[in-house]
Amino acid sequence: MPAERAxxxxxxxxxxxxxxxxxxxxxxxxxxxxxxxxYLDQLCANDAYQLQGSAVRTTGITDDSCGFVLGPGAxxxxxxxxxxxxFDSYDVSALVTERGKTSWVSLxxxxxxxxxxGAAGIxxxxxxxxxxxxxxxxxxxxxxxxxxxxxxxxxxxx
Amino acid sequence: MRLLLVWVGAGSLLAWSGHAVAAxxxxxxxAPPPPEKPSRVWLARxxxxxxxxxxxQQEALxxxxxxxxxxxxxxxxxxxxxxxxxGLGVLGxxxxxxxxxxxxxxxxxxxxxxxxxxxxxxxxxxxxxxxFDLGPRRSAEVSLxxxxxxxxGGVGLYRSGPWHGGPLFGGSLQIFAPRxxxxxxxxxxxxxxxxxxxxxxxxxxxxxxxxxxxGLDAG
Numbered sequence: 001m002p003a004e005r006a007x008x009x010x011x012x013x014x015x016x017x018x019x020x021x022x023x024x025x026x027x028x029x030x031x032x033x034x035x036x037x038x039y040l041d042q043l044c045a046n047d048a049y050q051l052q053g054s055a056v057r058t059t060g061i062t063d064d065s066c067g068f069v070l071g072p073g074a075x076x077x078x079x080x081x082x083x084x085x086x087f088d089s090y091d092v093s094a095l096v097t098e099r100g101k102t103s104w105v106s107l108x109x110x111x112x113x114x115x116x117x118g119a120a121g122i123x124x125x126x127x128x129x130x131x132x133x134x135x136x137x138x139x140x141x142x143x144x145x146x147x148x149x150x151x152x153x154x155x156x157x158x
Numbered sequence: 159m160r161l162l163l164v165w166v167g168a169g170s171l172l173a174w175s176g177h178a179v180a181a182x183x184x185x186x187x188x189a190p191p192p193p194e195k196p197s198r199v200w201l202a203r204x205x206x207x208x209x210x211x212x213x214x215q216q217e218a219l220x221x222x223x224x225x226x227x228x229x230x231x232x233x234x235x236x237x238x239x240x241x242x243x244x245g246l247g248v249l250g251x252x253x254x255x256x257x258x259x260x261x262x263x264x265x266x267x268x269x270x271x272x273x274x275x276x277x278x279x280x281x282x283x284x285x286x287x288x289x290f291d292l293g294p295r296r297s298a299e300v301s302l303x304x305x306x307x308x309x310x311g312g313v314g315l316y317r318s319g320p321w322h323g324g325p326l327f328g329g330s331l332q333i334f335a336p337r338x339x340x341x342x343x344x345x346x347x348x349x350x351x352x353x354x355x356x357x358x359x360x361x362x363x364x365x366x367x368x369x370x371x372x373g374l375d376a377g
Contacts, residue, residue, distance in 0.1 A: 036272035067357030
């Protein structure tokens with residue numbers, strides 16, 4: 001066992017610690033998780049949204065999926081979304097078509113609130129319009145879990 | 159056995175007499191030239207192909223959702239040659255795609271199981287094949303085959319969606335070896351359809367495709 005051999009020799013032990021520290025800096029890479037396409041259909045099925053003003057629920061990109069239309073006129077839609085506990089940071093986006101152009105629009109992003117305390121947290125994420133028509137086809141949660149790395153001294157055998 | 163000999167003998171006699179009549183006609187300087195007769199009368203082809211989706215607002219949405227994959231189709235066509243080079247025929251097509259999710263990047267995982275974006279269409283069209291021979295003894299044919307007709311198709315995520323109708327049109331460039339009964343084609347077809355959902359976009363179930371062909375020249 002190279003680790004045990006290194007533990008016996010101080011110089012080897014120092015070299016082994018250096019290799020471990022280098023490994024912590026260079027990898028493993030951050031784990032990225034993303035909700036699967038049609039996450040909006042799950043939110044619709046769970047009634048996890050609130051509509052205000054001109055916002056209405058409609059069919060989505062197909063006849064059997066869910067979508068929302070905001071406007072014309074002021075309106076907003078808020079989604080109640082669970083941020084997985086495994087995420088250290090997150091980004092919530094909506095797939096929005098406005099004036100013929102489709103893009104992912106960020107509703108909120110940031111570091112997972114410390115208050116979540118290791119459990120999944122539910123947040124409210126809102127998209128508004130002040131008049132222009134916006135079609136919402138999907139919602140996506142994307143999160144990053146940074147790798148944790150620590151080198152601790154082995155307990156001595158008695 | 160005797161009957162077979164008689165049938166073969168009669169056939170040979172007919173063939174010889176046909177040659178003799180033709181030779182007589184050729185020999186007569188006053189006789190009008192025979193009308194141009196196409197050396198092939200019927201073309202029959204069947205193909206299976208795959209290709210990239212044509213551009214549409216709906217395809218932009220579907221791509222933004224990370225759904226992707228090739229479109230497949232099968233086709234059958236029969237044409238009658240009106241002249242040596244130009245024919246008129248009918249074409250039938252059926253196409254489909256089951257687009258899965260392509261997240262595409264390392265270290266990225268989806269947090270739930272996504273549905274499959276499924277498309278289907280069927281269509282029929284009139285075609286005008288324009289055929290050119292290649293090589294000695296017509297070892298291969300190159301055909302330009304424009305076509306136009308009507309199609310109908312539907313898309314769905316959790317079940318087969320309602321079908322809508324629209325024009326089906328396109329064309330292909332085919333190369334075909336009559337003696338091997340095999341060929342290949344490059345081409346495109348378009349089937350513009352209305353948006354399949356309220357937040358969906360203008361749809362087109364068309365494809366830029368490559369297909370393999372089996373077929374027959376008869377007549």
